[in-house]
Amino acid sequence: MTILDKIIIRKRTEVDLAKASTTMAELEKKPMFARACLPLRDSVLDKTKNGIIAEYKRASPSKGTINDRSSVEDVVRGYQQTGVSAVSVLTDSEFFKGSLTDLVKARTALQVPLLRKEFIIDEYQILEAKAYGADIILLIAAVLNPVQLESLSTFARSIGMNVLLEVHNREELERSVMDSIDAIGVNNRNLNDFSVSLDHSLALVGLIPDRFIKVSESGISDPATIRQLRAAGFQGFLIGENFMKTADPVKAIKSFAASL
Numbered sequence: 001m002t003i004l005d006k007i008i009i010r011k012r013t014e015v016d017l018a019k020a021s022t023t024m025a026e027l028e029k030k031p032m033f034a035r036a037c038l039p040l041r042d043s044v045l046d047k048t049k050n051g052i053i054a055e056y057k058r059a060s061p062s063k064g065t066i067n068d069r070s071s072v073e074d075v076v077r078g079y080q081q082t083g084v085s086a087v088s089v090l091t092d093s094e095f096f097k098g099s100l101t102d103l104v105k106a107r108t109a110l111q112v113p114l115l116r117k118e119f120i121i122d123e124y125q126i127l128e129a130k131a132y133g134a135d136i137i138l139l140i141a142a143v144l145n146p147v148q149l150e151s152l153s154t155f156a157r158s159i160g161m162n163v164l165l166e167v168h169n170r171e172e173l174e175r176s177v178m179d180s181i182d183a184i185g186v187n188n189r190n191l192n193d194f195s196v197s198l199d200h201s202l203a204l205v206g207l208i209p210d211r212f213i214k215v216s217e218s219g220i221s222d223p224a225t226i227r228q229l230r231a232a233g234f235q236g237f238l239i240g241e242n243f244m245k246t247a248d249p250v251k252a253i254k255s256f257a258a259s260l
């Protein structure tokens with residue numbers, strides 16, 4: 001069984017438990033649910049911003065604990081000060097030590113679009129994302145078939161959320177392109193064996209239709225890589241570990257952004 005299989009099995013249980021404790025109607029009544037989501041496209045294309053989608057990431061299946069000392073608010077505020085286009089917060093607790101509380105803390109500290117980084121398999125999690133302050137949801141082609149993708153992305157759009165579709169190879173991209181998504185992210189990390197290669201982004205960028213925002217995800221650790229990805233056609237760059245693994249993620253992103 002792969003790590004992705006294990007995550008999805010766990011997710012089904014988590015969603016059932018969450019539904020039993022808070023109804024969808026209750027989520028819709030939460031104060032943050034009523035706010036209008038910030039558009040990812042505008043922020044990524046804003047020339048005064050740097051295209052980085054900076055991630056708050058405490059731990060991961062591939063690396064174990066990355067940083068369990070830095071506060072969410074301090075880190076995301078620091079990210080925002082360096083001109084990032086968006087911030088990503090992992091909300092999975094079992095494998096990434098994240099939470100919906102982290103998401104709310106980030107929302108309260110931020111004015112840029114906020115991504116709920118989660119393994120979404122059910123509309124309930126999309127309502128949760130909005131109720132806890134996210135503007136963007138992630139849908140992963142490796143765990144959702146086209147019918148599920150269409151249904152979840154259409155639902156997210158119907159409540160005003162932005163949709164980032166994540167693919168890892170050509171087959172996933174070709175079966176998943178649809179009008180109900182806003183952005184396509186190519187994950188350089190193979191989620192089954194954790195190997196990372198920029199070649200995935202470079203091979204797929206030319207196949208992504210221009211109407212979608214193009215994002216390269218994972219394993220980005222130096223400004224020269226951003227320049228290479230930009231030249232290849234990417235507009236957004238999702239980076240977590242490179243900043244979070246340092247003692248001071250804000251200092252790390254400041255020096256990274258200064259060299260862009």
Ligand SMILES: O=C(O)c1ccccc1NCC(=O)[C@H](O)[C@H](O)COP(=O)(O)O
Nearest residue numbers: 060061062191217218219220239240241
């Ligand atoms: O990061 C992992 O080990 C991982 C394992 C299994 C599923 C997802 C995983 N990561 C989620 C992400 O997509 C990354 O956190 C994100 O792209 C940032 O990557 P990085 O800059 O390499 O931290």
